[in-house]
Amino acid sequence: MIDKTAVQGENITIGSYVVIEKNVLIGNNVEIGNHVTIKEGTIISDNVVISDFSLLGKAPSSNNKMARKPIMDLDPLYIGENVKVGSHCCLYKGSTIHPGVLVADMASIREHVTVGANSIIGKNVMVENNTTIGDNVTIQTASYVTAHMLIEDEVFIGPCMSSSNDKYMASRTKELQGPILKKGAKIGNNASLLPGIVVGEKAIVGAGSVITKDVPASEVVLGNPGRKSKS
Amino acid sequence: MIDKTAVQGENITIGSYVVIEKNVLIGNNVEIGNHVTIKEGTIISDNVVISDFSLLGKAPSSNNKMARKPIMDLDPLYIGENVKVGSHCCLYKGSTIHPGVLVADMASIREHVTVGANSIIGKNVMVENNTTIGDNVTIQTASYVTAHMLIEDEVFIGPCMSSSNDKYMASRTKELQGPILKKGAKIGNNASLLPGIVVGEKAIVGAGSVITKDVPASEVVLGNPGRKSKS
Amino acid sequence: MIDKTAVQGENITIGSYVVIEKNVLIGNNVEIGNHVTIKEGTIISDNVVISDFSLLGKAPSSNNKMARKPIMDLDPLYIGENVKVGSHCCLYKGSTIHPGVLVADMASIREHVTVGANSIIGKNVMVENNTTIGDNVTIQTASYVTAHMLIEDEVFIGPCMSSSNDKYMASRTKELQGPILKKGAKIGNNASLLPGIVVGEKAIVGAGSVITKDVPASEVVLGNPGRKSKS
DSSP states (O other): OOOOOOOOOOOOOSSSSOEEEEEEEEEETEEEEEEEETTOEEEEOTEEOOOTTOOOEEEEOOOOOOOSSSOOOOOOOOOTTEEEEEEEEEEEEOOOTTTEEEEEEOOOOEEOOOOOOOOOTTTTTEEEEEEEEOOEEEOOOTTOOOOEEEEOOTTTTTTTTEEEEOTTTSSSSSOOOOOEEEEEEEOOTOOOEEETTOOOOOOOOOOOOEEEOOOTTTTEEEETEEOOOOO | OBTTEEOSSSOEEOOSSOOTTTTTTOTHHHHHHHHEEEEOOOOOTTTTTEEETTTEEEEEOOTTSSSSOOOOOOOOEETTTTOOOTTTTTTTOOOEEEOOOOOOOOEEEEOOOOOOOOOEOOOTTTTTTOOOEOOOEOOOTTOOOTTTTOOOOHHHHHTTOOOOOOTTTOSSSSSOOOEEETTOOOOOOOOOEEEEEEEETOOOTTTTOESSBBBBTEEEEETTTTOOOOO | BBBOOEEEOOOOOOSSSEETTTTEEEETTOEEEOEEEEEOOEEETTTOOTTTOOEEEOOOOOOOSSOOOOOOOOOOOEEOOOOOEEETTTETTEEEEEOOEETTTTTTTSSSSOOOTTOEETTTTTEOOSOEEETTTTTEEEEOTTTTEEEEETTTEOOOEEOOOOTSSSSSOOOOOEEEEOTTEEEOOEEETTTTEEOOOOOOOOOOOOSSSBBBBBEEEEEETTTTTTO
16 A cells, blocks of 8 residues: 555565555665554655554644644654664654654654654653654653653653643643753653753752752752752 | 444545454444454444554453453443544443543553543553543543543543552452542642542642542642642 | 464464564464564464554664664564463563463563563553563553563562663663562552662552662552651
């Protein structure tokens, strides 16, 4: 089920039961697994690997209850050179994955997201819309990156981090603002980051901490609520 | 692979590599993506959208270790009008999804679950068996809804909420009881809710809190263990 | 798309749109759902059930940023008798799933993992590489089992447990060591376990606790940081 208008480079491998829609662009030396769907217009650069059961270029969806409807007029999904996408992933239209990124199995990336070069989006990580992730960032398994979050270069996020962006929980009138993680910050596993907090450059957030206030650069914070570590 | 006994309405779109088993009922104006499996007897109402790689109508499974075996004699899965089901979802037999619900990508809904009208089951949300979810409820990404939990109308649950139902952790003799969230309660991201606790009407549970006792109506609780907020 | 060199036993059921690669061994009375991919050399014993959209025998992947590259020379995935694998799962090469195990929907098991007989790997549980899980272990939905972790027999892990293995968060020079959970330990939902901590035999970790130190056998610990319970 490969549309005739899908333009393919040289030395491409395509598995079984694959759907490639109209006007998909595929570069050279691309490997596509089995049971993959690539939606209309998606751009896949050279040397990309897409594993089995992944969906590329999905459009957003909503229901009547949703106060903030997603924007539907989106650019195609762009996947840079040497990117690897794991199995059972779902990547939306309107996002850009820069070269060398690893998107691990079962990860999701919504629309209007940028992932910087060589970053790692871990297994089962959910990245919401309108989020910017810098270069050389690591986000480990099962972490949750809320919408309107900013993650600068070289940030390290352990597994199961949780973030939020809506201080008033569904007030519907306030602007959403996710956490801002400055360059080289490190976040321990299962930390909870509240809306709009800033974690400074090279600051460290301990595992299981609940961060309710800004964390100064290079500071180490721990606990619930997070406080400066004494040691 | 569409069984001849599957009854289809008008104006239905079905993608590639789709399996529709015996006696599935499909209403009018239904859209079914690629790589979808719909199990025997599933009922899909008008104007429903099913995205790629989703599985509808799965039967429960168990092994010898499991103390509480699932009930296998279940009604078909019922999906109401205007429901949208995301990609890579798994919805079991014996559950009812009321009209206007959005089930986002990678969500799972087990057997004997009711989801009320216009509610949102977020991405990668896991809803266990024998749980009742009211109308206009929002459950955000990656939250965990344990078995035998009750979520009333207009409850808001932020991302990564965790709940449990077994105070004695695998004692095998006690009854399971999940948390009870009363009308309009709001739960912050990554909160932990213990078995059987009641969160009162319009009460607010802070992000990262661990709720070990009942929360009175309209009260705000924070911390580990959760205590009444002073502010 | 079933390779001619795949050796099949008697009384095997295979769904639609299934890919079985070279030299896969399939025992008697095996059921394979729709949309399944089984990679080269995978060994599936008698009476195994594989549900829809699952991927068996995946090889590891990496990018340039990754300090610790996965080992690529791996034995085939081995699945013992009477194992059940849910839908949308991803099991890697180089792992051994002993008889009677239940791997629930949307679970992931990386390479160099052993899962002991009759254990339960819950829905959406992520098990990282080089981890050993004993017999009769229960790991409930959405828990995260880090790499280089040891879980002894009869351990019970509630939902949403988070573990880590890198005290220095991406220092790249230290050895990784995940938590060690001794026989019969019980871990409450959404607990955070720090690198290398030992939870003693029959010890109990409360829900939402953050465990930063070893827990003696039979002790009950609660809170952030976890302390001995007074009751």
